Structure formats: C-alpha cells, structure tokens
Amino acid sequence: MFPPPPPAARDCLTRIFGFADFRPSQGAIVGALCAGQDVAAIMPTGAGKSLCYQIPALVRPGTALVISPLIALMQDQVRALTGFGVRAASLTSADPADAQARTRAALERGALDLLYVSPERLATPAFQSLLATTRIALVAVDEAHCVSEWGHDFRPEYRLIRGVLDSLPNVPRIALTATADANTRADICANLGIDPANMLVAGFDRPNITYRVEPRRNPRAQITALLQKHPQASAIIYCRSRAQVDQIADALAAAGFPALPYHAGLDAPTRSANQARWAAEPGQIMVATVAFGMGVDKPDVRLVIHLGLPKSIEGYYQETGRAGRDGDPATAVTLHGSSDISRNRQWLDEIEDPARRAIEAERLAALLRFVEATGCRRVPLLAHFGDSPAPSCRACDNCLSPPRLSDLTEPARKLLSAVYRTGQRFGIAHLTDVLRGQATPRVNDLGHDRLPLFGIGADLPKTAWAALARTLEAEEALLRDADHHGLRLGPAARAILKGERSVRVADSALAPRAKRERRRDRGTPADSSDPRFERLRALRRELAVAAGVPPYVIFHDSVLHAIVAANPRNLADLATIPGVGEAKRERYGAAFLAALGR
Template sequence: MPDSIHAPTDAALAKLKAVFGFADFRGRQAEVVERVLAGRPTLAVMPTGAGKSLTYQLPAVMLEGTCVVISPLIALMHDQLRAARANGIRAATLTSADADWRETQDAFRRGELDLLYVAPERASQSGFREFLSAAPLCLFAVDEAHCVSEWGHDFRPDYRMLRPLMDAFPHVPRLALTATADRQTRSDVMGQLGIPADGLVLAGFDRPNIRYAIRHRDNPLRQLANLMAAEPGPGIVYALTRRKVEELAEKLGAATGRPVLPYHAGLDAEVRAANQSSFVASEDTVMVATVAFGMGIDKPDVRFVAHVGVPKSIEGYYQETGRAGRDGDPAQAVMFWGAGDFATARQRLAEIDEARRGAERARLDALAGLVETAECRRAILLRHFGEDPPAACGNCDNCIEQPAVTDVTELARKLLSAVYRTGQSFGMGHLQKVLTGVEDERVRQRGHDRLSVFGIVEADEAPLLQPLARALQARGELIATEHGGLALGGAARAILKGESNVQIVVPPKRERKGRRNAAANPIGDPLFDALRELRRELAVEGQVPPYVIFHDATLREMTERRPATLAELGQLPGVGARKLEAYGEAFLRAIARH
C-alpha cells in the first residue's frame, strides 16, 4: 500500500483541529480516514477508546452528502448524537424513540445532515432504501460490525441484510467498525458486507491503560467495596443473574455510601432508562448490571469494570472490560470468579446447537486458560486475537506481583481417585474429609473411611485441595453433577494414568489489596476542582453528560497551561471551534479567578 494512503492530508488535519480540537490523529485513524476519503471499502478493527467514531464523523463533514451510520442500540446512537452535536456536526437519529422523525426526514432530503443514525432493523427495509435515494450519500458506516457474524458474540440477524442496501448505492463507500473480532469473525464480516481482503485495517487490541486482575471470589461484597474505595470514579459491575444484580446494588450502596444502581432486562423500561441516564451523567455512580447493559454506553470516564462471575467468552470479556478507560486515563478490570461459574457454563454447552458446540467449548477453554494462568493476562488476551505481544505487560496482577506455580500432579491424582472411588456424586466438602482422614457420621455411614483414599492427603497438602478443585473444574477435568457432586471429565483419566501433569497458581496467603491506578487527575488542585464544578454546572444546564463538554484530559491541560485568551484555549487538545465558542469564555473566567 503506498505511503500516501497512510499520511493524512492537510485538509483532513485542518478539519480535525477545527471540529474536534486535535492536532493529529491517533493510532490507525489517519489510515482509515484516508481510505474512506478515497472511496475504498474498509473493515477497521480498533480497540475501544481508539476513536472509531471519528473515522466516519470526520469524512462526513468533509464530503458532500450524508453519512448513514448503522448502529445496534438506540442508547448508543443518542450518546453519539450528543457528542457529535457538541462538536458542531449536523447529526440526527431516526429511531422508534424519536418524536421528531418527520423533521429529521425533511432535513435529510434537504441535504442538511452530516450524520444520520439508524438501527439495522430500519436500514434493512426496502422502504428505507427508497428514502435514501432522495438525497446524496457520502458513506455507509456499520458500527459494532461483529454483530454481522454468526461467529460473533452479539449476532444480530438484521445486520446480515445490510449488504443489499449498500449494493444499491455502488458509488458510496462503506466502512465497518468493531473493537472485537477474532480472525474467523473478521473474515465473515468482510464477506457479508462486501469488503475485499485488502480492506482490513487491524489496529490491534491492546488497551494499555487498563490494568487487568483476576481473583478467586470469596466475599464479593467486601471485594467490590474495596475496589470502589480504591476507585472513586464511575464503575460497572457485571453479575450473572438479575437477582444477583439487585442484591449487589442494594448492599453495595448501603456498604459504601456511593450511588449504586441496578440494570437488567427484567426492570421496567422507564427504570432502566432513568438508571442509565443517571449513570451516564454522573461522575461517581456505579452500575450493577447483567450483560444487557453496555454496548449502548459511550461513557468515556468509567474507571473500573468488575465481573462477579466469568463472562461467556474471551471476546465478551474483552468487550465488557473495554468499557473502562475509554478516555485513555488509567482504569481497572477485575474479575472475581468461582469454580461453579465454569461448571454452570459447561452444563450450558449441552443446550447449544451441536454445530456451534465445539467452537463454544474452545472459547470456554480459552477463558479458563486466562483465569488460571500465572503468565501475563494481557499477553494471553492479545494472543487470542492473533497478536504477538511481549511476554510481560507490567500492568496486570500477574506482572505486578508474579504468582508462585506448583506441580500438583500427585495431589490431582489423589483427588480424582477420591471422586471416582466415592461414586462421582459428592461435593468438595465431603471429598476433603475423606482425603484428609476426617471421620464424621456421613463418611462412616458411606463406608468411605475404609477406602484406600481415606487420609492420604497430608496436612501440608490440604490447603491446595480447594484451588486444585477450582482449577480442574475450570479446565473441565472435574464437572458438577445435577445434585452438586463432582464427576470426572475431560482429561481426568489421562491425569490418573500419569499421562498428563497438573500445575496450579498458589493462592496468596492474604488477598492482594486493591491497587489504585496512578491518579491522572490533580485531585485537590483548586483550579482543577473549580473547572470540574463549572463543567458539572454547564452539563446540567445543557442537559448533557459532563464528558460531552470536555474530557478530564482537557481540564488537566487547562490546569497545567492556564490559557488566558480564547486563542490560547483553542490550542488545547479537545477544544474545537464549536466548544470554544460555546464554553471558552466561562472556562477562561474560572482560570482567571485562580
């Protein structure tokens, strides 16, 4: 590919500064923008927070005609609409929630829109194709494009009906965007949307500002409260069930004094909308949610994402944790897991269509590998997506404090033997008693005190039985029975025969304290605090979230450089012409007072 395709034009850079307030592109943005401006079909795989929306918003204000953005959720469209309008971009949404749909259609026909956001269900209708013929188009942008693929974790059938729409306008370039797509999903997306093999821009998956940590779940309320104490900014806690969501939201709010809200599909639609609005507008609210919450959230200042239980796959984990730190500031992703999470997940495999079962089992095995590893978490994640990362990242729990690893092959054989000899129907509590020689009534009644495995585990080995059982369940070598017992599975027989070794991470004697990321904001600086307060007031007045006005990074620049004129303020990153006009004088007055 010639270098000219990679280098941004002077016109693109000038428009980037005027509209968005940035002097240069980040990562692979320039390459994607130049491909779009040249009319080349493109799939851009860029990590969350890398500025995907800019790659279609900038061409939309440079080219004649309207950019049609296909987006999966109304909430996501409305978030992006607010941000686009704050930068002076002429944008509108055409959704079932919009009362002004007639005005939007008229504005489109008059050529007065740079961006038109629609859902795939609307875009795939034949009547919508006729509507688009009424005015010039400059681009089709398909957001969250992994939804096109049946191999993706968020498959939406209507996404597979988008190609006829785009093919009806052969001279309009097409851009597909996603943060989450493995090799198979990328290939399927490109085939479904008519993007040639040379149309892939793979910007990488690394989110270096996110610190990853995975810990055994023992007291989730205490563990989450500790995390919230270390991270005072907004956060998301993912729980596996609606009941757990509501329970955690209530108890966390009471325990921490922080605003904590629930979100799941079983709540009344008005409650969900109100809780989401409160979270988006807040600078300290924590949302406890099922995975029903997230894709529609374009909130850049989320400081942590926590999982209470394992997600469905590494792809799901990557996308959910990617909602932290989209503004580029330090953020945390913490998972609290238990062996039962994997037992439940493996039971669900039996309910999946047989054609997909193998792929889903491989995804679950990959997730178990991430959870159980003593290596760099980030390296495991990135290798899953086909990258070749360094062996250590320096910003995950295993890199910060290298865990000890021990060979427990003999102990595993003892445990698996006990499972087999007791009839593969007892849980770990009973098995531990048998293995450590504890004679209680149930053990004697079953005759398990007379088994060859009774008392064969020494006192110094006993503390490793629980972490070993968790590891074997995560890997599928122990599986939970219908009545809560344990049975042999996977490679258990190979371990028993001495054909396979078992190593586990030695759990720390004391759980590692939640480490706070290096504070990016000068908390306690009177000017910075005053600027945040002014931003809060302007946000309430304008009925927009605070980050729509300026990100924390821009406020930090103001605090450090203390501009005295509009010209100086306009040189700061994130201050475009529209925001300078709307908010410049107010922020200059606040700076002058300090």
C-alpha cells in the same frame, strides 16, 4: 495498501475536533474511506473508531449513513457531534414525530453530514425509498461483531444490512468493532461484503486498564472495599442475575453509595432514567446484568467489577472495555468462584449446534486461562485475539505483585494418571474422591476403589485438587468434553507425566480463605484533586445541566486534565489543547478561562 488522509481530512481533525494528528491506524482508515475504499476496522475501545468515519463523512460529498444497534448510543453520538458543530441527526423510534419529519427534510435537501439509524429501520421500505433519493457519502456499520453468528452478541437483524449496502454502488462501507476473534472477523467481512485484504486490526491491548482477579469470598464486603479505594469514581458492577443486581444495588445504596440497578426486569422508563442519571452525574455506580453496556460512551468509568465470570472471553473483554475510554487509568476486577465454571458449563449444554458449542467451549477455556494465569494476565487475554504481548505488562495484579506459587508437579502427575486410569470421562469431583480415598457408592460401583492410585492424594484438600485441575485446564494438559464435561488428557499432559514440565499453582487458589496480599493498582490522575480541576468540573456540570447533556459532551475529563496542565492564558492557548475544537472553543472557551482565573 491504504492511501494517506487528504489535507481536507487533517483540516477537519484540527479545526473541528481539536486534535493535532491522527492516532495510530486512524490515518490509514480515514485515507481509505476518503478515497472510496471499503474497510473492516478492528480497534480497541478508546482508539478513536468514531473519528475514522466521522471525518470522511465531512470530506466526502453527501450524507454518511451510520448503522448502530442502540438508540442510546446513537443519541450519545449525535449529542457529541452537534457539540462540535457537525450536522448530525438520528431517526429512531424514540424521536418525536416532528423531529423525525425535520430530520427527513434535512436529509432530502442535503443538510446532514451524518445520519444514525438502526438496522431495523434500515430494512423498512419507507427508509429505503428515502435512501434512493439521497446522496450517500459512506456507510458505517458500528458494533459490527453483531453481524456474526460467531460473535458474542449476534443480532439477526444485522444480516439485513448487506442487501442495502449492495444497493448503493460506489459507496464505501466500513465495519467497526473492538471485539472480534478470527472467526468473527472472517464472518464480518463475508456478511458485509468487505474484502478481507481491506481489514485493519489495530490490536486489542488497553494499556490504561489494570486487570485483577480475586476469589469471591464475601462479595458485598469485597465490592465495598473496592469502591472505597476508588472514591467518587464512576463504576459498573456486573452481576449474573437480576436478583443479584437488586440485592447488591440495595445494599450499596443502604451503605451510602450512589448505586443504581439496571436489568431487563425493570420497566423501560426506569432503565432509561437510571442510565441517563449514571451518564450525567459523576461518581454514579451502575449495578447491572449484561443487558447494560453495549454502546456505553461514558469516558470516565474508572472501575468495572465482575461479580462472577462472563460466558466468554469476548464478553469479558467487551465489558471491561467500558472502563477508561478516555485513556486515563482504570481498573477491572473479577471476583470468581468455583460455581461460575459449573454455571457456564450448563450454558454450553444448552447450545444445540455442535460447531457453535465447540467454539464457545474454546472461548470459555480462554477465559479460564486468563483467570487461572500465574503470570501476566494480558498474555492469555490478548493471545486469544491473535496479539503477541510482552511477557509482563506491569498493569495486572500478577505483574504488579507476583503471587506466591507452590510446585504441584507430583500431584499433577497423580491427577493426570487418575484421569487416564478412570477412562478419561469423569469430572474433578469424582477424581478427587478417588485420589483422596473416599469410598463413595459411585467409586465402589465403578471399582475405582481397587485402582492402585486410590487414596494416594489424601494429603491435599478438595479445594487444592479443584485448583490444580483448573490450572491444568488452563495449560491444556487437561481438556473438558464439550458434551459431558468429563476431563481427558490434553496435548501438554505428556510432558508433565514424563517429568519434562513442572506445574505451579498460586497459593491463593489453593487456600481461597487465606488473606491475599493487597495489590497495587493505578489510581486516578494526580491532578484530580487540584482545585483548578475541581472548578473546571463544576463549571462543566453547570453547562451540561443547562444544555441537557451529559458532562462529557462538553469536555472529557482528559481534556480538563490537559487544560489544568497547560494552564492556558487566552483562547489562542486553549486552541492548542487536544479535544478543544473551533466550535467548543467559541462556545465555552471564555467560561473555562474565567474558571482558571484568566
């Protein structure tokens, strides 16, 4: 369907960006855009989405227009591109008036390869007048899930983009995102005018990320232990509230960790300063609400911790995807408690549109299936996005160290019977009272103390019944009413009630206070402690400070690892290392060779 990339695109890939060949899916997208075709690209973080439009921007005549939601993201992209010798600029409210004037002048005389703007600026009459006199090579819509009302981060201003796209005839358009389920993908195509036949879904798996889920017991102690297992690692800790962000950040800072807070309650200069410091300095820890993250381009985040469940599996995937963007091993840990589900159910109650509420309820159910999984966690995670992963990934806690399981088939049948006998409209708290024989006023008033099953589950504690209910929800034997959250029988209930299907629950969920086995997870690359690697990092830091850019703009950690492994003797050897393009080799090559003792 898509033509191969032309020779000029391959030349740009090697000469400017320093890569020998395209990654899977990149070549098809680059070929399509170079040929003038529209594309919707759904690619996992770290798969090289940006190159898919940056290279066609260098091949096609004119200036590529890139629409992006965040100023920080645009600035990161522009810094990275200018580091490769590409003529790139942005027009944002953060740019001084004289810089904006220079950018407009460069655009008018055709001296820009790429221009980054926000959807709000795109919609202004002044900018559209500027576009009318400019030759546009292509239009790229980054973070395209923002255009969809079904997306987890819908932004109404993204709906303004379509009119501008349609005013540019014969200009190819590309929509890019890492996070989009079937509903969101269809909405992206419809709202940006892209034929669904031109959609390329490259998969959602991030094989370098190890996923772990743990009951939340002592959050500060658990976070401290995780940070100690990943010393000097850049990290993000997501919290559910501003107050929690401040508490955790203060506690970590008092314990000697380089922790910074980020949430909407902080003034803009403080947020900007904290983000800049986190991006520029290695080993920094950002403690944040979900206000932090979209467009984060820091490649060497080794650890992402969720102190509670996000609202949906899309949000979880997007936030954990900020780990390991450079392809090196990273870890995503979720610390969850029973209150998380109640909080998310309350959030569902606040959604007035029934169709939207039903979709969000399914997304929350998908997240629950991930959290309660007793097998490979990638299976429910990737299945939600339409992928069909192998039954074992060898990169999640359950695969690395399978949990001990208890057979709770008979209690499951009792719980399902209780759901049915009480009218399929009560939550687990009331059902537990009935099963454990607790004659509460509500149980007595409803006459549930006279049911034959009253008291037949007194041998199990409340925590076990709650864990069993979560497992049955995850297996779709129980469904939760989107309006009142009462439990009802699901499609898998019949097989359990008839004895055709067993139910097993992890012992750690049944006894949340028990000490869980230590999990093995992937560490940092073996050469991180190599003295040559440390010398290269120190040099990179000096160059970054002198240039006023984050260190990864000079070279990613993955490039430094490759340099250490290759041990180049001269500039010609350095040219063979992925990520060392022509401009960077000329600018930094001699200094890095000297740091190696060459």
